[in-house]
Amino acid sequence: MSTHPHEEWSQALFRQFKEAGIELFTYIPDAGNARLAELAEEDNETRLVLLTTEEEGVAMATGADLVGRKSVLMMQSSGVGNCPNFLSFAKGGNFPCLMMVSMRGDYGEQNPWQYPMGQAVDKILEAMGVMIFKVDRREDLEAAATAAINAAFRNCQGAALILTQKFLGAKAF
Amino acid sequence: MTKITLDRRDLLAPLFPDHQDWLFVSGLAGSSKDAAGLTQDGANLFTMAGCMGAALATGLGMALSAPDRKVAVITGDGELQMGLGTLNTIATQAPANLTVVCIDNGTHGETGGQEGHTIHRTNLAMIAQGAGIPSVKEISSADQIAQAHDFIRTRPGPRFLWCRVLPTAPTAYKRNLNPAECRIRFRAAYLGA
Numbered sequence: 001m002s003t004h005p006h007e008e009w010s011q012a013l014f015r016q017f018k019e020a021g022i023e024l025f026t027y028i029p030d031a032g033n034a035r036l037a038e039l040a041e042e043d044n045e046t047r048l049v050l051l052t053t054e055e056e057g058v059a060m061a062t063g064a065d066l067v068g069r070k071s072v073l074m075m076q077s078s079g080v081g082n083c084p085n086f087l088s089f090a091k092g093g094n095f096p097c098l099m100m101v102s103m104r105g106d107y108g109e110q111n112p113w114q115y116p117m118g119q120a121v122d123k124i125l126e127a128m129g130v131m132i133f134k135v136d137r138r139e140d141l142e143a144a145a146t147a148a149i150n151a152a153f154r155n156c157q158g159a160a161l162i163l164t165q166k167f168l169g170a171k172a173f
Numbered sequence: 174m175t176k177i178t179l180d181r182r183d184l185l186a187p188l189f190p191d192h193q194d195w196l197f198v199s200g201l202a203g204s205s206k207d208a209a210g211l212t213q214d215g216a217n218l219f220t221m222a223g224c225m226g227a228a229l230a231t232g233l234g235m236a237l238s239a240p241d242r243k244v245a246v247i248t249g250d251g252e253l254q255m256g257l258g259t260l261n262t263i264a265t266q267a268p269a270n271l272t273v274v275c276i277d278n279g280t281h282g283e284t285g286g287q288e289g290h291t292i293h294r295t296n297l298a299m300i301a302q303g304a305g306i307p308s309v310k311e312i313s314s315a316d317q318i319a320q321a322h323d324f325i326r327t328r329p330g331p332r333f334l335w336c337r338v339l340p341t342a343p344t345a346y347k348r349n350l351n352p353a354e355c356r357i358r359f360r361a362a363y364l365g366a
Contacts (some may be wrong), residue, residue: 024237047237049266052258059227059256063198063234066219066356067242068364071234086224093352 006168009141010035013100014043016142017072020149022098023047024064024071026057032102032168033074054079058086062095070153074100078117080124080160087128090158098152099130099160108170121162130158136166177313181276181338185211185247187318188274188325193217196235196363200228200248202283203343204276208247210344216362222350226255229273233263236271236331239363244270245325250277250291257300260333264305269330273301278340286340301333313337 004010014036017025025040026049027033041048051057057073064071080101090097104111105118125132131151133144144161151159185207189195192211197218199208205220212218221228232246253275263271279292291297298311308328312321312335325332349355 024234049233049237049262052261055226056230056233056256056259056262059224059230060234060237062227063231063236064238066198066231066359066363067196067235067239068360069238071238086227088224089227089352092223093356095352095356 004035006032006035009138010039013141013145014039016145016149018043018046020070020153022070022072024049024060024069025074026051026060026071027074028054028076028079030074030076030102031171032076032163033100036074036100054082055086058083058089058097061097062089062093065095070096070098072098072100075102077101077103077105077121078114080121081117084124084128087130087158091129094156096152096156097130097158098148099158101160101162102168103162103164107165109165110170110173125158125160128158130160132160132162134162134164136164138167141167175311175313175337177337177339179312179314179317179336179338180341181207181278181336182210182341182344183315184276184318184336184338188322189245194243196239196242196244198228198232198235198244198246200246200252201225202249202252203278204247204249204252205348206343206346207276209348210346214346214348216358219355219359220348221352225252228252229256229259229263232271232273233259233266233268236268237266240268240270242270243272244268245272245274247274247276249282250275250279250297251281251289253297254290254295260301260304260306263331267307267331271331272325272334273306273332274325274334274336277335277337279337280340282340282343291337298333298335301335306331306333308332309335311335311337
C-alpha cells in the first residue's frame with residue numbers, strides 16, 4: 001500500500017485541530033486537503049462536510065460558533081475569492097473563522113488560470129481582516145497552525161493557515 | 174397558477190406558538206423582521222442584515238453542532254436563491270433537527286419590490302426536492318398553516334416549508350443590527366452563564 005504524499009503532515013495537522021477542539025471540518029476538495037479530509041471523515045469525533053461553494057463554510061462556522069462549537073474551513077486558494085462578503089461575520093461580528101488554504105498560482109504553477117486568484121489571496125483576506133499564517137516549510141507547520149488557531153478562537157476573528165506551493169509542491173500539467 | 178392569499182404577518186405566530194423551544198437563524202430584511210416580531214428579538218434568534226445567501230449554511234452549521242435542539246432557518250426567496258447549493262449540502266448531511274421556512278413574496282421587498290424569479294417560473298419546492306430534502310411542503314393560504322405546523326413537527330427532517338405570501342409589508346420590528354452584540358447574546362443564552 002502506497003502512502004499518501006501528504007500523509008505525515010496531514011496526520012500532524014489533524015491531531016492539532018482535534019486537540020484545539022475542532023469538530024466540524026468543512027471543505028471543497030483539493031489535492032492539498034485531500035488526506036486531511038479523509039482523516040476527518042474516518043474519525044468518530046469529527047464530521048466532514050462537503051460544501052458546494054467555500055463561502056458556505058464561513059457561514060457554517062458562524063452557526064457552529066453560536067452554539068459553542070469549533071470548525072475549520074479547508075479550500076484551495078481559488079475558493080478564497082468566493083468568501084469575502086461572508087467574512088463580514090468574522091470582521092463585523094467577531095465570529096471565529098479558521099481557514100486552511102492550499103495555494104495554487106504562487107510558486108511553480110503550470111496552469112495559467114490559477115495565477116490571477118492565487119496572487120490576490122493575501123489582499124482579499126487582508127481586506128476582510130483575516131490574519132495570514134504562511135507555511136513554506138514543514139518545520140513551520142505546527143507553530144503557524146497554533147498561531148492561526150489562537151487568532152481565530154481566542155481573538156474571535158478570521159485566520160488563514162496558508163500552505164504554499166513551496167510546501168505542497170506544484171502540480172504538473 | 175396557485176392563488177396566493179397568505180399575509181406573511183399572519184404566518185410565524187401560529188407556525189411557532191412554541192418559539193421559545195427553537196433556535197432560529199433568519200436571513201436579511203423582511204424575514205428577519207418577521208422572526209424578530211415572533212420572538213421579540215429573543216436571544217434564541219440570530220438575525221442578519223447582510224451576508225445575503227448565508228442563512229441556510231448558518232442554520233446547517235448550528236443544526237449539526239446542536240443535534241439535540243430544534244433549529245429553524247427563516248429566510249426569503251431572494252436570500253435563499255443566493256445560496257441554493259446549500260440545499261444540496263443540507264440533503265447530504267441530513268440533520269433531522271433542521272427546518273427551513275422560506276417566506277417567498279416573489280419580490281425583492283427591501284429594495285423596492287423588484288420582481289424575483291419565483292413570481293415567474295421558479296418552483297422552490299421542486300428545487301428542494303431535487304436537492305434531496307426528504308420532507309417538502311408548499312402553502313399559500315392561512316388555512317394551510319395548521320397543516321404546516323404539524324408538518325414541521327412530524328415529518329422526517331430536514332424539512333423545507335415553502336410559504337408563498339403576498340408581497341405585503343413584513344412585521345414592523347426594530348431589531349438589534351449589531352452582529353457582535355447578537356453573537357454574544359445568543360451564545361450567552363445558549364451556553365448558559
